[in-house]
Amino acid sequence: MVNALKASGKLNAAGFHFPGHNRGRAAPYSLTEIIGLEPFIHDFNCFPEIGFQFSPQGPISEAQKLAAKLFGALETWFLVGGTTCGIQAAIMATCSPGDYLILPRNSHKSAISALVLSGAIPKYSIPQYNYDWDIASGLLPSQELEKEGQKAGGVFVTSPTYHGVCSKLSEISEVCHNHGIPLIVDEAHGAHFGFHPQLPYSALQQGADLVVQSTHKVLCSLTQSSMLHLSTKSNVDRERISRYLNLDSSSSFPNFPTRDPLRLTLGFWQLGLSGYQVNEILHNDLMVICELVGSRSMTFAFTLGTCREHIQRLVSAIQHVSSINFISLSGGGKLFVVDNEINDSVTGPLLGDIKMGLNPRDAFFSSKRKVSIEESLGKICGELICAYPPGIPLMFPSEIITHSVLDYLVRIAGRIREANFQYPSLSATVIDGASDPSLSSIVICDV
Ligand SMILES: Cc1ncc(COP(=O)(O)O)c(C=O)c1O
Structure with a gap:
């Protein structure tokens, strides 16, 4: 494929085909300024020299x-x-x-x-x-x-x-x-x-x-x-x-028996900190950027592109985090407080509390309406609601909104309000998928 792309890039062709940049001739400057012209020269669609994804040859x-x-x-x-x-x-x-x-x-x-x-x-x-x-x-x-x-x-x-x-x-x-x-x-x-x-x-x-x-x-x-x-x-x-x-297509966790050794998860709850708080220090102050932040941990991915210097920076950053006294203190002029709500963010129990009111396809196509979060109890959820932390969907369209899910959502809504109005730097919780990210209202299936 690479050889075919190289050869096609060298063709002196009069192109009247998509994409419209015509092998870079009309490539937008805002992009060529960043990635150069070469990617555009090799960007064409369904060309016989390259073949088609579903054809048996090429x-x-x-x-x-x-x-x-x-x-x-x-x-x-x-x-x-x-x-x-x-x-x-x-x-x-x-x-x-x-x-x-x-x-x-x-x-x-x-x-x-x-x-x-x-x-x-x-x-x-x-x-x-x-x-x-x-x-x-x-x-x-x-x-x-x-x-x-x-x-x-x-x-x-x-x-x-x-x-x-x-x-x-x-x-x-x-x-x-x-x-x-x-x-x-x-x-x-x-x-x-x-x-x-x-x-x-x-x-x-x-x-x-x-x-x-x-x-x-x-x-x-x-x-x-x-x-x-x-x-x-x-x-x-x-x-x-x-x-x-x-x-x-367009045209050393105790009860985790097998783990990928290239995915490192570090827990911070024994320091009284959420993964989000540690991420603030690592990302904003030390420019050590993880793959995934959780309520109690952070996860780092080691890949072919990982280099020794970056690993040394990660080690120093973690040593720095463990040496700070977080109860009163300051790190780079910022105030960090122990996150007393770490325990509230555990979602495991919710996973066992699922009742389906419709099948997902019927729920997707059913008519919907918005109700206040308090009114949603017992109704069939009409949208996917995913809270970070911890990134596990709390509700899918088709599931009945139970007491425990509702309690959790109300608590999260409170945290979002608090984070937005009082402690912007600790705004850990983000809602993905919901039409109202503040969670004051929820879309339900109107059945
Ligand atoms: C477990 C899992 N499955 C599937 C996907 C979707 O992958 P992609 O981004 O390649 O569509 C993701 C994305 O993060 C994922 O974490």
């Missing part, structure tokens, strides 16, 4: 075959819509409307959008939860694979999680295959697995049928590029995957 197809060989797949598709697009295609290729999909309640929101697209009905599995770290652990292969006599269309597992926690995929795939059910793995954070003896085995090596990886996360590709792999042993219909992709 450089793209050859590159996909090489990737399949490298990752140990029967077939690999390159994705430019991220792992999100691959997860949607994998779920749509295995589940028809009305089929059950078994998936963890703390799945990435792309799995939820796939429920809406496919019409599959979720059967949520509840991950084990570590309350000290406020981090979900892996899944155990003990889930029932049938509901009311109906076999599940697929089992969906996220492994590793954002924090690098892995599930026992070889055991889960064995259970699934004994029942003739395909296993789909969201391996967005594990594209490097299987390439070094000290890294966990990859999902494909452990028997998963369909695996989606964000090549742009730990590996070094450009943002949004991902891969979907079909296992050599799978019975999933490759035509069905291709059809949906075509439709989808």
